[in-house]
Amino acid sequence: MERLFQVAIDGPAAAGKSTVAKIAAKTLGFVYIDTGAMYRSLTYKALMTGTDINDGHQLKQLLDQTEIELVQEGNGQKVYVDGTDVTDRIRYPDVSEHVSLVSSFEEVRMEMVSRQRKLAASCSVVMDGRDIGTHVLPKAQVKIFLIASVDERAIRRYKEEELKGRHPSIESLREAIALRDKKDMEREVSPLVKAEDAIALDTTSLSIEEVVKKILQLVKEKQLS
């Protein structure tokens, strides 16, 4: 059987992970797996059901009763929680604000990682998140750690909001991004950190096309080696 190929893309919020991961996966014919969407889905369900998000055990019990589906549709990916399309809803500020706390519990992470590894067991994947290269797929053939300055990342998020007709202050976006990064980097279980064998790529002044090109080049090099 042909060996499955794994591309792990990690990095802080709004560094461009999902945008480039999606395009790279499509070009390569691999499956794209957005692990952040899984943590966001659980956070959304916890908020909707009034689950105590400070209690990792309750969150794990909730997760055990929650079906999270990532479905490739056209150029994008839809996210379903228990059959309901939550693709847009899980990006709302209430979810963004609480997702780092929900993601910090070991019980929750163990179950998420088990689901993520199952998704990658039967096909070649591009998976993005925070702990993919360090923990979920430690043997990934290509590992990328995407970064960009926090100012640039706040501007990128602002442009997305603007397209949706919303005009939050760039400063509030910047603060929210910096706070989430801090929580993700400081948590005890699988914190956000560059894997030793990951290639760091600063995208601050790179276009999406340039980042994708670089990733595809790294994959090609590995496939030929």
Ligand code: CDP
């Ligand atoms: O797209 P954005 O960078 O805003 O975040 P995301 O990838 O959707 O991830 C949302 C949150 O989920 C992160 O801030 C982490 O707290 C958590 N997460 C995680 O802990 N581990 C992962 N593998 C992916 C996300």
Ligand code: CDP
């Ligand atoms: O997944 P992550 O939170 O790391 O980032 P994202 O959701 O892909 O958002 C990044 C935003 O920056 C998107 O609106 C992209 O169009 C834009 N962008 C990028 O991803 N990469 C660049 N090199 C330049 C802009």
